[in-house]
Amino acid sequence: MDGVEEKKKKFPPVPETLKKKRRNFAELKIKRLRKRFAQKMLRKARRKLIYEKAKHYRTDYRQMYRTEIRMARMARKAGNFYVPAEPKLAFVIRIRGINGMSPKLLCLRQIFSGTSVKLNKASINMLRIVESYIAWGYPNLKSVNELIYKPGYGKINKKRIALTDNALIARSLGKYGIIYLYCWKRFKEANNFLRWRCWQQGRPDQQAY
Structure with a gap:
């Protein structure tokens, strides 16, 4: 032992x-x-x-x-x-004028970049002023979905990030109650977050989204 x-x-x-x-x-x-x-x-x-x-x-x-x-x-x-109601939303694409003319109010600093604009008397007058530098029209639900899902990008930490997940949207816009791509009640915040690009390489001979 x-x-x-x-x-x-x-x-x-x-x-x-x-x-x-x-x-x-x-x-x-x-x-x-x-x-x-x-x-x-x-x-x-x-x-x-x-x-x-x-x-x-x-x-x-x-x-x-x-x-x-x-x-x-x-x-x-x-x-x-x-006679249906007048459209309340327009989509604007810059088609020319990098040098000499800069529609900064529309945030169209590059050719073939786009943005959404709420239509009223002031915005329509603004569009007419820069009409020779832009192309614009009235989007429907299908075209907006395609613009967001295909070439959709968002501004995250001052960088252009592809929107591949709703978590990216919730992280940036959750404080406004926007947690996914269909929340458009806070139009200004959502539109400032989105970064539209209507052509892949910015050339008119390429297929538009």
Whole structure:
């Protein structure tokens, strides 16, 4: 028995530094797991919110479209003409004039860069002043979606970053309640964030998006 006790006494005790290191590692692991779980729950809640908002917008767009069709049919049936409401949004592309003329108010500093403009009397007059340097028209929902999803870029940390994930939008515009690409209630903030590019290489012979 004495020999066994002597052998047991020969094992060196675990150093306090090693114990502290193991304890810190266990605490760090627990923190990482908690953070990962919190991020997972946040992504899940955000996906659910995006789905609900997208569903709401889809219902609104469908209702607006059906209302337009119904009003046109009623007017035609009564022998009248239905005049739809004037567009409230225009999309402007710079097509010429890098040297000598700079439409800075529209933030069109490069050829084939674009921007969205809310239409009113002042903005229409401004567009007419620079009409020889730009091309503009009225976008529909399909063209706006294609402009955002295909060549869509955003201004993140003063850099032009491709919009590949809603997390990029939520990180930059979440303080305005914008967490995905269909939130346009805060038009000014969303438009300042987006960086439109209507041609891949900025040459007119290339296919436009």
